[in-house]
Amino acid sequence: xxxxxxxxxxxxxxxxxxxxxxxxxxxxxxxxxxxxxxxxxxxxxxxxxxxxxxxxxxxxxxxxxxxxxxxxxxxxxxxxxxxxxxxxxxxxxxxxxxxxxxxxxxxxxxxxxxxxxxxxxxxxxxxxxxxxxxxxxxxxxxxxxxxxxxxxxxxxxxxxxxxxxxxxxxxxxxxxxxxxxxxxxxxxxxxxxxxxxxxxxxxxxxxxxxxxxxxxxxxxxxxxxxxxxxxxxxxxxxxxxxxxxxxxxxxxxxxxxxxxxxxxxxxxxxxxxxxxxxxxxxxxxxxxxxxxxxxxxxxxxxxxxxxxxxxxxxxxxxxxxxxxxxxxxxxxxxxxxxxxxxxxxxxxxxxxxxxxxxxxxxxxxxxxxxxxxxxxxxxxxxxxxxxxxxxxxxxxxxxxxxxxxxxxxxxxxxxxxxxxxxxxxxxxxxxxxxxxxxxxxxxxxxxxxxxxxxxxxxxxxxxxxxxxxxxxxxxxxxxxxxxxxxxxxxxxxxxxxxxxxxxxxxxxxxxxxxxxxxxxxxxxxxxxxxxxxxxxxxxxxxxxxxxxxxxxxxxxxxxxx
Numbered sequence: 271x272x273x274x275x276x277x278x279x280x281x282x283x284x285x286x287x288x289x290x291x292x293x294x295x296x297x298x299x300x301x302x303x304x305x306x307x308x309x310x311x312x313x314x315x316x317x318x319x320x321x322x323x324x325x326x327x328x329x330x331x332x333x334x335x336x337x338x339x340x341x342x343x344x345x346x347x348x349x350x351x352x353x354x355x356x357x358x359x360x361x362x363x364x365x366x367x368x369x370x371x372x373x374x375x376x377x378x379x380x381x382x383x384x385x386x387x388x389x390x391x392x393x394x395x396x397x398x399x400x401x402x403x404x405x406x407x408x409x410x411x412x413x414x415x416x417x418x419x420x421x422x423x424x425x426x427x428x429x430x431x432x433x434x435x436x437x438x439x440x441x442x443x444x445x446x447x448x449x450x451x452x453x454x455x456x457x458x459x460x461x462x463x464x465x466x467x468x469x470x471x472x473x474x475x476x477x478x479x480x481x482x483x484x485x486x487x488x489x490x491x492x493x494x495x496x497x498x499x500x501x502x503x504x505x506x507x508x509x510x511x512x513x514x515x516x517x518x519x520x521x522x523x524x525x526x527x528x529x530x531x532x533x534x535x536x537x538x539x540x541x542x543x544x545x546x547x548x549x550x551x552x553x554x555x556x557x558x559x560x561x562x563x564x565x566x567x568x569x570x571x572x573x574x575x576x577x578x579x580x581x582x583x584x585x586x587x588x589x590x591x592x593x594x595x596x597x598x599x600x601x602x603x604x605x606x607x608x609x610x611x612x613x614x615x616x617x618x619x620x621x622x623x624x625x626x627x628x629x630x631x632x633x634x635x636x637x638x639x640x641x642x643x644x645x646x647x648x649x650x651x652x653x654x655x656x657x658x659x660x661x662x663x664x665x666x667x668x669x670x671x672x673x674x675x676x677x678x679x680x681x682x683x684x685x686x687x688x689x690x691x692x693x694x695x696x697x698x699x700x701x702x703x704x705x706x707x708x709x710x711x712x713x714x715x716x717x718x719x720x721x722x723x724x725x726x727x728x729x730x731x732x733x734x735x736x737x738x739x740x741x742x743x744x745x746x747x748x749x750x751x752x753x754x755x756x757x758x759x760x761x762x763x764x765x766x767x768x769x770x771x772x773x774x775x776x777x778x779x780x781x782x783x784x785x786x787x788x789x790x791x792x793x794x795x796x797x798x799x800x801x802x803x804x805x806x807x808x809x810x811x812x813x814x815x816x817x818x819x820x821x822x823x824x825x826x827x828x829x830x831x
Contacts, residue, residue: 278831291531314530431501494519584760599650650679731769
């Protein structure tokens with residue numbers, strides 16, 4: 271008898287019958303007259319629904335992960351599945367997630383709306399343009415670029431900006447390595463002043479970071495005005511407010527600032543908003559969306575990108591401190607295939623059972639568990655299940671976690687939806703109700719920039735120390751002159767290792783972190799140390815995911831998963 275093939279993500283999503291978004295809103299007690307509808311299955315939520323009195327009363331659960339393989343270990347799937355599981359056991363729960371970027375969608379990972387039977391829908395819309403938020407961020411970013419070059423060209427209203435000092439880049443939401451370094455203004459005097467420029471990917475834009483850090487519309491405008499552009503010829507700093515850019519940029523973001531309401535496969539509420547990457551930005555959804563969820567729901571499950579050394583650290587040290595948020599529980603996603611990887615398995619061996627490799631690779635998970643506890647949070651480990659997992663490997667992880675005072679639960683959200691996540695949901699509720707989690711940040715923002723970087727490098731990464739290039743030290747001096755020394759740091763680092771060298775898997779020791787340069791995010795409210803060879807415009811892989819996608823005459827999409 272032939273083995274039944276498990277359906278693809280998009281086949282599951284397309285086979286699901288969605289309910290009207292009005293019905294989803296009613297589950298949250300929202301008057302449907304307040305919704306801004308985008309068809310039958312998507313809606314924008316007004317900021318007036320945020321209730322500051324309810325935020326602290328409800329329960330925020332953060333989902334993070336061990337150091338991932340390139341395909342990811344299923345944080346979004348686990349976040350959605352946990353939300354389904356919490357609702358299954360009688361809790362009112364909403365999942366709050368980031369929006370997918372087109373870069374990974376057409377690059378290496380495909381869609382980012384969950385997987386299997388733990389998805390948010392409409393899947394195709396969420397992955398492709400959605401409600402236009404990314405486009406609005408792109409336009410606002412590039413409007414500022416156009417205003418900068420127009421001012422340089424102007425004779426009557428020039429701010430006397432030195433083109434050599436401009437740090438602001440254009441953006442687009444695509445992996446396009448050819449645009450990393452470009453020359454603009456060629457073709458004669460009518461086309462502007464020639465200068466070097468470049469593109470970042472939209473999730474790395476400071477406008478995206480600002481959208482995610484803003485508390486309301488006035489705060490958004492203030493932060494946009496604080497964007498640092500460069501210097502005048504007489505060495506005075508220039509900000510977006512000097513170009514009177516903030517109001518026009520905010521106008522382009524007037525709808526993008528409102529969170530998006532959709533649904534899970536099991537018809538539970540899902541709020542999706544903002545989309546910064548965690549290796550080159552802060553890696554979490556908007557403060558507004560998280561507070562919206564906590565205003566409307568007893569449990570809010572949210573995720574932070576890549577491993578806990580990146581997304582979770584930034585969520586806890588930057589977002590939570592800035593917004594006054596306090597997570598009540600933390601879920602640490604692990605897969606046996608990732609532990610095999612950290613134990614030395616090659617890519618073609620990820621699905622080959624090996625207790626020895628899992629035992630060796632556990633050192634990576636162990637370090638992440640230790641790190642979570644440094645924030646006052648005792649994690650629950652979610653073993654995201656794969657068909658190649660064996661009972662011996664699972665038991666090994668559970669026994670090792672138990673010795674650290676941590677419960678490890680097999681999560682079957684991908685294969686079984688909410689029914690496969692009730693054990694994890696019960697464990698999370700138990701952790702929340704125990705009251706033993708008492709979140710505190712890793713560092714005080716008032717430390718020097720170097721002290722903050724060293725604290726993260728030594729405590730979270732396990733580095734022996736930090737080295738700074740000549741450029742980094744020069745950048746650091748400029749940051750101090752700009753009065754930014756009391757801002758938190760948002761580390762730009764490879765997601766593939768605790769170190770800044772992606773080949774050092776497992777739990778590396780005896781290494782030094784290398785800060786190559788700094789980028790300024792004065793508007794967003796943090797500084798960005800660039801570690802090692804990190805870049806803010808990825809390239810496509812040799813075989814892009816786009817090659818496997820098709821659309822038929824009726825507009826039905828295949829291969830998006």
